[in-house]
Amino acid sequence: MTAAAPRKGKRWIEHWDPEDTTFWQERGERIANRNLIVSVLAEHIGFSIWTLWSVLVLFMGPEYGIDPAGKFFLVAMATLVGACVRVPYTFAVARFGGRNWTIFSAALLLLPTIAAAVVMEPGTSYGTFMLVAALTGVGGGNFASSMTNINSFFPLRKKGWALGLNAGGGNIGVPVIQLVALLIIGTAGDGSPRLLLFVYMPFIVFAAILAALAMDNLAPVKNDTGAAKESAKDAHTWIMSFLYIGTFGSFIGYSFAFGLVLQNQFGRTPLQAASLTFIGPLLGSLIRPIGGRLADRYGGARITLWNFAGMGAATGIVIYGSVEKSLALFLIGFIPLIVLSGLGNGSTYKMIPGIYDAKATAMGMSGEEAKAYGRRLSGASMGLIGAVGALGGLGINLAFRQSFLANGSGTMACAAFLAFYAVCFAVTWTVYLRRTAAPATASESAGAEERQPAYAQV
Known part of the structure; x- marks a missing residue:
């Protein structure tokens, strides 16, 4: 049929088998790494634009006539749209x-x-600001398409590091735009928001041109509506979506809200707020690949479990600092909280392909059949998990908005976050690490004392 014709050309790779060691060493690794580098840059710019309004609100003084609740809602709008467009962006990779x-x-x-x-x-009217804030959501969609694309380039044994590096490099777009805003506020003042936008326009053009020159399309990657439906019916997709709300949702939500919380709860000026907001997102972005690497070595479920415990402890310090009105204590808890959310991003995302690989083995598959099943289901589920996880950022900003409306501080919101992390810890242990009461087969029974939970190594 002529349907295959558009996929011909020097930028379309017709054969791709990263699980073949010989293919990977002779050709695949070089191509995959080249695409990864450009993907990181494009996703980095996408994250910066998605985060744009978390920075622009720092430039919006009293003359704009928008209260703290209104600013939180502007930020939340960008988060909502970014989460929603992740699903179509996921399928766009195979389609185009x-x-x-x-x-x-x-x-x-x-x-x-x-x-x-x-x-x-x-x-400018508030409705116009809301519309423009919604447009920045397209930057959030870049994450889904980028991760789906890179997932196809790398073998399972390399996915944790590759996906962590791709996502971490993208996540760094959050602190970078905050640092650029800090530079502008510190030199030109908080009345020059357009300078920030003019800085980013040429970088956007550069990223698009570089993608055209250095990236490749994979012809074997096709949309599988059956896989999409199967993954949507699989309980693991929704469990991982819930856990990803706790990690990535926390990272993007806190990154968006940090500056507003410092301004409105601790009375920081725009310059003072901007000088602090980038620290957590920067460290959280840098540590995300380490979360993937630790998951490759020790199992994503184990790393994720203890990461949620750490996030709970950090949240407890945040609540105490908020109650005591101590900025120092608040920062001692809040910055590590964002950093740990970045670490958890890497470990939870590594769990996705591992879960479906383990599920294929449990279903009696082996060899290429098991690998194909794992690639098929993990690729289909990633977009949905990424979209639902990003909605956690919306929830965090709406929770802060309501908390500030009710009490003038974010303490109540943080108490809700602490309870949520406790539930995430319990779910991770119960589903992926708790030993079952009895082995499923006679052969397992023979080695029961050495038996591990089915998903302990995902």
Whole structure:
């Protein structure tokens, strides 16, 4: 049929088998790493634009006439749209090709950036600001397409590191735009938000051009509606979505809200807030690949479990600092909380392909059949898990908004987050680490004393 014709050309790779060691060493690794480098850059810019309004609100003084609750809602709108577009962005990779979609999605970032440059001034209606904030959500979709694309390039044994590096490099877009804003506020003052936008426009163009020159499309990667339906019916997809709310949802939610909390709860000026907000997201982004590497070595479930315990402890310090009105204590808890959420991003995302690989083995599959099943289901589930996880950022900003409306502080919101992390800890242990009461087969019974939970190594 002629349907295959559009997939011909020097930028379409017809054969791709990263699990073949010989293929990987002779050709695959070099190509995969090249695509990974460009993917990191494009996703990095996407995250920066998605996070744009968490920075722009620092420039919005009293003359804009928007109260703290309204600013939290602006940030939440960007988070909501970014979460929703992740599902179609996931399927776009197979439909149009990873290279082609990266070019388009990178260039599309010019739309919200130019729109913000046009409207960013006192006197603009709140509805207009909401619309432009919603447009920045397309930057959040870049994560889903980028991760789905890179997942196809690497073998299972390398996915934890590759996905962690890809996501971590993208996540660094959050602190980088905050640092650029800090530089602008410190030199030109908080009345020059358009400078920030003009800085990013040429980088957006550069990312799109580089994707066109250096990336490839994988012809074997195709959308599988059957896999999408199967993954949507699989309980593990929804369990991992819930856990990803706790890790990535926390990372993006706290990164968006940090500056507003410092301004409105601790009376920091825009410059003072900007000088602190980048620290947690920067360290959290840098540590994400380490979370993936630790998961490769010790099992994602184990790393995720203790990570939630650490996040709970950090949240307890945040609550105490909030009650005591101590900025120092608040920062001692809040910055490690964001860092741990970044570590957990890497470990939870590594669990996804591992879970479906383990499930294939439990179903009696082996060899290439098991690997194909794992790739098929993990690829289909990643977009949905990423979208639901990002909604956690929306929940955090709405919780802060309600807490500030009710009590003038974020203490009540943080108490809710602490309870949520306790539930995440319990779910991780119960589903992926708790030993079952009895082995499933006679052969397992013979070695019961050495038996591990089915998903302990995911």
